[in-house]
Amino acid sequence: xxxxxxxxxxxxxxxxxxxxxxxxxxxxxxxxxxxxxxxxxxxxxxxxxxxxxxxxxxxxxxxxxxxxxxxxxxxxxxxxxxxxxxxxxxxxxxxxxxxxxxxxxxxxxxxxxxxxxxxxxxxxxxxxxxxxxxxxxxxxxxxxxxxxxxxxxxxxxxxxxxxxxxxxxxxxxxxxxxxxxxxxxxxxxxxxxxxxxxxxxxxxxxxxxxxxxxxxxxxxxxxxxxxxxxxxxxxxxxxxxxx
Amino acid sequence: xxxxxxxxxxxxxxxxxxxxxxxxxxxxxxxxxxxxxxxxxxxxxxxxxxxxxxxxxxxxxxxxxxxxxxxxxxxxxxxxxxxxxxxxxxxxxxxxxxxxxxxxxxxxxxxxxxxxxxxxxxxxxxxxxxxxxxxxxxxxxxxxxxxxxxxxxxxxxxxxxxxxxxxxxxxxxxxxxxxxxxxxxxxxxxxxxxxxxxxxxxxxxxxxxxxxxxxxxxxxxxxxxxxxxxxxxxxxxxxxxxx
DNA sequence: AAGTGGTCTAGACCACGAC
DNA sequence: TCGTGGTCTAGACCACTTA
Numbered sequence: 001x002x003x004x005x006x007x008x009x010x011x012x013x014x015x016x017x018x019x020x021x022x023x024x025x026x027x028x029x030x031x032x033x034x035x036x037x038x039x040x041x042x043x044x045x046x047x048x049x050x051x052x053x054x055x056x057x058x059x060x061x062x063x064x065x066x067x068x069x070x071x072x073x074x075x076x077x078x079x080x081x082x083x084x085x086x087x088x089x090x091x092x093x094x095x096x097x098x099x100x101x102x103x104x105x106x107x108x109x110x111x112x113x114x115x116x117x118x119x120x121x122x123x124x125x126x127x128x129x130x131x132x133x134x135x136x137x138x139x140x141x142x143x144x145x146x147x148x149x150x151x152x153x154x155x156x157x158x159x160x161x162x163x164x165x166x167x168x169x170x171x172x173x174x175x176x177x178x179x180x181x182x183x184x185x186x187x188x189x190x191x192x193x194x195x196x197x198x199x200x201x202x203x204x205x206x207x208x209x210x211x212x213x214x215x216x217x218x219x220x221x222x223x224x225x226x227x228x229x230x231x232x233x234x235x236x237x238x239x240x241x242x243x
Numbered sequence: 244x245x246x247x248x249x250x251x252x253x254x255x256x257x258x259x260x261x262x263x264x265x266x267x268x269x270x271x272x273x274x275x276x277x278x279x280x281x282x283x284x285x286x287x288x289x290x291x292x293x294x295x296x297x298x299x300x301x302x303x304x305x306x307x308x309x310x311x312x313x314x315x316x317x318x319x320x321x322x323x324x325x326x327x328x329x330x331x332x333x334x335x336x337x338x339x340x341x342x343x344x345x346x347x348x349x350x351x352x353x354x355x356x357x358x359x360x361x362x363x364x365x366x367x368x369x370x371x372x373x374x375x376x377x378x379x380x381x382x383x384x385x386x387x388x389x390x391x392x393x394x395x396x397x398x399x400x401x402x403x404x405x406x407x408x409x410x411x412x413x414x415x416x417x418x419x420x421x422x423x424x425x426x427x428x429x430x431x432x433x434x435x436x437x438x439x440x441x442x443x444x445x446x447x448x449x450x451x452x453x454x455x456x457x458x459x460x461x462x463x464x465x466x467x468x469x470x471x472x473x474x475x476x477x478x479x480x481x482x483x484x485x486x
Numbered sequence: 487a488a489g490t491g492g493t494c495t496a497g498a499c500c501a502c503g504a505c
Numbered sequence: 506t507c508g509t510g511g512t513c514t515a516g517a518c519c520a521c522t523t524a
Contacts, residue, residue: 008493029462034509045495050510058301060424063460066510067503074462079426083326084483179485181303183322186479188431188451188472206449208431214485217306219272219317229431236429240327242422242457251512277490288514293491309491310521 009044013052016042021061021072029074032062059084060239079237086184086238087212087225089135089143090166096234098137104163105132105197109151119213120150120221127151132197133163141199142234145227153177153222167214171222180217186210191228202230252287256295259285264304264315272317275305302327303482322480329427329481330455330468332378332386333409339477341380347406348375348440352394362456363393363464370394375440376406384442385477388470396420396465410457414465423460429453434471445473 017038020026032038035053039046053070056062059082063071080095081088093100108130117124128148135143147167153175162170171177187209191202208229214222229236260281263269275281278296282289296313299305302325306314323338324331336343351373360367371391378386390410396418405413414420430452434445451472457465472479 010493036509045497047496048494051493053510063423063462064510065460065503066501067508069503069509073424075426075458083329086326086483180306181316181482181484183318184481184483186429186451186481187474188449190449206431206433208429208451215318217308219306231430238427238429239424240329240427241424253512279490288516290515291513294512296491307491308522310489310523312490312522 009042010048010051013038013042013044013048014055017052017056018061021056021076026072028072028076030072032070032072034069058241060241073239076239079239080234081236081238083238083240086236087182087210087227088166089145089227092236093135093137093142093234096137098142098234099139101136101139102164103134103136104160105134107131107158107160107163112148112150116148116224119224120148122150122152129154129158131158131163134197134199137234140233141201141230143227143229144198144202145225148224149175149222167223167225171214175222177216177222179214179222180219182212182214184210184212189228198228201233202228205230207231208236252285253291253294256281256285256287256292257298260295260299261304264299264319269315271315271319273315275313275315277312301484303484316482319482322482323477324479324481326481326483329479330425330453330470331409332388332470335479336378336380336385336477339380341385341477342382344379344382345407346377346379347403348377350374350401350403350406355391355393359391359467362467363391365393365395372397372401374401374406377440377442380477383476384444384473386470386472387441387445388468391467392418392465410466410468414457418465420459420465422457422465423462425455425457427453427455432471441471444476445471448473450474451479 026032033041035046035049039049053062053064057064061073061076063073081092085091090100090102109127110130111125112120112122112128114124116128117126128150131147133145134141135145155174155176158174168179171179189207189209191198191205191207208231210227210229212225216222269275276284278289278292282292296305296307300307304316304319306316324335328334333343333345352370353373354368355363355365355371357367359371360369371393374390376388377384378388398417398419401417411422414422432450432452434441434448434450451474453470453472455468459465
């Protein structure tokens with residue numbers, strides 16, 4: 001029997017405050033209500049409010065000044081991501097004020113390469129599924145992304161039509177696994193030649209290359225991701241709180 | 244363990260646990276003592292312990308499993324940074340198991356360019372100080388970094404000898420300012436030609452380019468940073484907790 | 487059933503900034 | 506001085522995993 005815990009109060013408050021900030025109900029640079037005001041408004045304890053404000057602060061959305069108050073970061077509009085959301089390409093594009101869309105390019109079963117086998121903790125040659133997708137910003141190619149999943153993790157075969165799902169949703173639907181953490185490598189590479197899927201617009205230029213391996217709570221590798229970013233279309237601009 | 248008061252209890256516990264993990268007193272993959280055990284050992288409340296464990300978890304150092312326990316991430320050795328420490332180049336190199344050193348290259352006063360003036364919130368042509376430094380990994384050039392500070396922020400003139408200080412220390416010593424947050428842009432660029440300071444080993448190759456503007460709590464720009472990374476010497480490998 | 491982490495509260499006291 | 510955020514506690518109850 002699966003009894004679900006009601007949504008945590010802190011999460012609800014988090015969503016509400018985030019929405020108010022992003023929709024400019026609290027204007028950039030303005031002062032938020034004090035902790036005690038918020039706690040009476042939402043009917044929760046001050047501790048709960050504080051835990052929410054702490055995460056908003058660490059995402060760089062708000063700035064807290066002891067003895068003064070809490071303020072909306074006036075520069076959130078200049079960014080499209082915080083460090084935790086580096087690989088949420090769809091949102092990245094949306095946050096850059098472009099219309100985002102995903103174009104699934106191919107979906108093939110093939111044996112794992114040596115490197116992939118090492119990353120995914122499987123035997124070289126074991127079957128994997130490779131999904132290649134193109135993320136578009138206003139119909140313009142922005143990010144070419146490739147995911148590799150061990151076939152053994154898949155409950156049912158993936159359909160190409162599901163290539164528009166977010167990685168999180170894909171993993172839930174086909175593997176019933178959850179991501180606990182990721183290890184990310186940042187590289188700078190020249191656009192590879194003779195790569196069929198690479199859009200013309202990216203050819204011959206230096207591209208940002210993000211390589212990720214996702215793990216579950218047991219530290220078992222789930223998926224790898226490799227992406228090539230055209231910074232001239234969607235530059236990566238992150239906020240990061242200090243301290 | 245005896246804890247003294249001036250420093251926040253949570254900070255002291257944080258340091259202690261971090262050290263135990265990094266020095267493998269708690270082995271990778273092993274289970275940590277429970278929250279209540281830790282709270283009696285350190286003589287602090289469970290809430291304090293929990294706030295510490297929460298930050299360790301968000302840095303990807305530990306994994307928490309409800310109903311089971313808290314475990315050291317077995318892959319921390321494979322990384323050299325967490326997302327919050329992207330620009331701490333010295334530590335980055337050290338964490339990559341290289342001997343890190345800083346070679347100050349130049350320190351010049353000059354008028355601000357248009358772009359810099361915009362970033363720093365000053366008038367174009369206003370005087371700025373530019374510090375160029377090379378970060379070495381085992382004597383090998385790894386990162387070329389350039390910082391630009393408005394001269395008006397400086398209390399006393401910077402000496403080139405202080406070029407080995409970390410950015411944080413530099414700002415404290417010369418400006419008495421503290422960084423509250425930063426906005427970071429990630430780019431991929433070809434090594435610029437005809438740049439005197441660029442080491443031979445980086446020439447003609449695609450390089451990772453990190454551009455940062457640091458702000459204080461009042462959202463006033465303090466410094467800009469621009470760096471070129473040779474990924475073949477020190478690859479950027481980060482852990483990131485999910486959720 | 488026992489033990490672990492997850493959520494939440496009420497309240498105390500401190501440190502700092504603005505007025 | 507007053508209000509704000511910063512620190513910390515003690516304790517209640519819940520949900521989950523393991524045995």
